Amino acid sequence: MNFKRIQGIFLIAFIVIDVFLFMMTKNSKVQDDSENAGSVNSAIVRDMKRDNIKVGRLSTTKQTGYYLSAEPQTQFGDRLNTLKNQSARNEDGAIISDFKNPVKVDTRHPERTLNRLMKQQGFVLDADEYRYDPDLSSATKVVYAQQGKEGPFFSPNARITFSVSDQHVVGYNQRKLADVKILHEKNDLITEERAVISLYQYNELPNNTKILWKKLAYTRFLELSGKEVYIPTWVIAINNKTNSQVQIKRINAFNGASVSTEKVQEQQNGKAKVESVGN
CATH class of the missing domain: 2.40.128.690 (YycH protein, domain 3-like)
Structure with missing residues (x-):
């Protein structure tokens, strides 16, 4: 084996060891920083x-x-005609709907009834894009928040708000974000x-x-x-x-x-x- 080849092998070995030691030191520093941050956070809590x-x-x-970018959907066209047992209209970029027959719900768990109805075609548009939000709901309203592929939205432009009166859901207001892009x-x-x-x-x-x-x-x-x-x-x-x-x-x-x-x-x-x- 000639001298230059031996020299090359030692050089490569040195570089590998140097990189390995650098990574070990870096990982140790990251871990120390993380531990220090965790200690400070615990003290503040x-x-x-x-x-x-x-x-x-x-x-x-x-x-x-x-x-993300998105835009409020303001037009729903003929899709409103697919809604059943309700009087729905497009008003100021939202769907405003009144049920012909109000839906009785358990005010402690209204989502149990509404989740079932949301699976039925013609109840609301694009129901599979919304999830029940107990934090925003109350005795007089039940809120479903729009869910994107990247996570839920927290916006009045991305909600269905059902109106509750005397233990009955009487209608809803729906707004939706469309054309969501990363x-x-x-x-x-x-x-x-x-x-x-x-x-x-x-x-x-x-x-x-x-x-x-x-x-x-x-x-x-x-x-x-x-x-x-x-x-x-x-x-x-x-x-x-x-x-x-x-x-x-x-x-x-x-x-x-x-x-x-x-x-x-x-x-x-x-x-x-x-x-x-x-x-």
Whole structure:
């Protein structure tokens, strides 16, 4: 074996070992950073509990999400004629319908009856794209949220709201997002725990506050030329002793920013610019 060949083998071996050691060091650093972050997060959660903020169980599961574009569907054409046993009309881009025979439901679990009816052709349009949302429902309304392939939407433009009166569903209002497209490859999202901590650090979780529910969903970020852009958002519902009304808070799941601190401006050239503003 000649000297140059031996030299080449040793060089390749050296590079392989060097890369291996670099990766070991990098992985160790990532693990240390993760452990440090976990320790800091745990300390902040303890601070919240000392402030009598009830957060419930906080997930540290990591997820991914996309920038999406969509547009509200405003025309339904002859499809309204396929709806049965109801009087339906298109009004301001929504389907407004009154049932000819109101549907009796168990007000504690209205979804049991409605889920069955949603499977029947002619009850509502595109029923398979909506799922029952108990968090948004009440004694007088039952809400079904539109589901995309990438996740649920949290938007008035993507809901069916059934009206309940005297234990009967008497009609509904339906809005739908159409032409949903992915604008960018998927990105990592902050965890549920990190979202709640961000809310606390923005001073949007006062003392004696209780988190009622939290969910990851796509909410509208901006509108450009009739198209709406949606981003993954941690939607968090709270109330406290000083304000008994339920308040909805939103945290950008990409970067942890409070959505209320983001101001979107549309430029003349059609491009959007995001500026940070105070609460």
